[in-house]
Amino acid sequence: MSRTMSHFSLFIFIFICLSCLVVISHAKNNGFSVELIHRDSFKSPLYNPTQTKFQRNFNVVRRSINRANYFYKELSSTKNKLESYMPFDYGEYLMSYSVGTPPFQVYGILDTASNLNWLQCKPCNSCYNQTSPIFDPSKSSSYKNISCSSRTCKSMEDTSCSSDGDACQYTLNYSIGSYTHGDLSEETLTLDSAFGSFVSFPKIVIGCGHNNGEPTYNGPNSGVIGFGSGDTSLIKQLGSSIGGKFSYCLIDEHNSKSNRSSKLNFGDDAIVTGDNVVSTPIVKMIGNRQKDYYYLTMKAFSVGNKRIKYRGFKREGTNASTHNIIIDSGTNVCILPHRVYYKMESAMKKVVKLPRFQDDTDTFRLCYNTTSKQNFPPITAHFKGADVKLDSKGAFYSLYKGVECFAFISQKNGLGLFGNMAQVNYLVGYDLNKNIVSFKSSDCTNY
């Protein structure tokens, strides 16, 4: 009997120790992954079953075009201001995370162009329709206002002092009637790892919005998850704890019938290695602008064997030959400067001899009647130092059943955006210490 007991306690002892080891090695490993929820997927709290596939497709493209206009206005503005022209929810992926102690779950729109993580907070002087519960900072023991005299407050644009002079207030204006204003604060954020554990980060600077406007919004989204390259973005603040690294692997959401989702990885889990990895530098904007994007250098695009030189446009803080395309999580289709687009379109027309389909909505210029994407020549994006041959699912968009459209849009303003469709079935890694983006061809449904 006592023998059994001692075996049993030995077993418990070993078990406890193994658990310690697992916890310790997990902490050492410094890596974890979270689920990315595409806004139109079944799992999305924004999923609208009454929308037809066509409406969804159409909205995707409309969002991409509006977002391109937003970047253009933002970059053309002579003021170094956080000033944007789009509804805040013009992004494609949602992520669930928790704020405060005890943790309170919210959904945010992931945005690689936003440099502040913000959410709606109680009390709401004015809030847009958020269908999920709104965070109440008075119920969190880890919530702290940031003082108006702090360096953080002074270093940020568009901050002011509360009427009693103590709390630092932030304002982000997106477009007419679309804004967030509230207390700049420090909170604990907890990410929900895809492997069932939670990873907490204390003292993250966030915006707690007490006045938020968005005339058309009605849904669960509580705000924006800032993955930009500026100092107050969430990803910059996680900094050393994730080694400056994140990566994602995007599945083909628009044609996916499975309930799998894309993943977002951090730290050691975000390292992209192997034989077929290619990397290109992230080019920082010239001058000391707080507003920065993930600019890459595009040399050319190929349509089959035809190579088309890529030229960008000069804007304040950029160089047309080096800073000529923004890799962006919130744009779906690729947006290209006019003359690059037209050359690609004409190269495509020369090769493809399928019946044309006229898109009456004028969304896409080049559509074909076909049931297979394999009928098209491959498209390769030649970044500086990195040739990325797009997955066949990334270059053509299924507008209707049997209709495939060339998933590139031309922009009068000449701005280039490398959208997330073009990144489908690539593991895309950002290393903010080395300032590189790496690509590795991967089957993201198995990733």
Ligand SMILES: *[C@@H]1O[C@H](CO)[C@@H](O)[C@H](O)[C@H]1NC(C)=O
């Ligand atoms: C934070 O500042 C606001 C004023 O902007 C104030 O109403 C609130 O009580 C402060 N919260 C805490 C926890 O100090």
Ligand SMILES: *[C@@H]1O[C@H](CO)[C@@H](O)[C@H](O)[C@H]1NC(C)=O
């Ligand atoms: C934001 O918009 C409001 C209302 O239009 C305006 O009063 C305020 O000055 C703007 N703030 C910033 C920082 O642009």
Ligand SMILES: *[C@@H]1O[C@H](CO)[C@@H](O)[C@H](O)[C@H]1NC(C)=O
């Ligand atoms: C927000 O909710 C109110 C009350 O339920 C409703 O009347 C209004 O139409 C909603 N706004 C939007 C944009 O859905």
Ligand SMILES: *[C@@H]1O[C@H](CO)[C@@H](O)[C@H](O)[C@H]1NC(C)=O
């Ligand atoms: C995906 O999830 C939705 C909602 O839970 C369900 O209706 C659907 O059948 C699932 N599809 C598959 C292929 O499992």
Ligand SMILES: *[C@@H]1O[C@H](CO)[C@@H](O)[C@H](O)[C@H]1NC(C)=O
């Ligand atoms: C832009 O970049 C190119 C290539 O690096 C360089 O030769 C050129 O001098 C740069 N132009 C400006 C205005 O900085």
Ligand SMILES: *[C@@H]1O[C@H](CO)[C@@H](O)[C@H](O)[C@H]1NC(C)=O
């Ligand atoms: C092309 O596809 C559309 C939509 O499915 C269909 O209405 C049309 O008849 C097709 N045209 C040809 C030439 O097959």
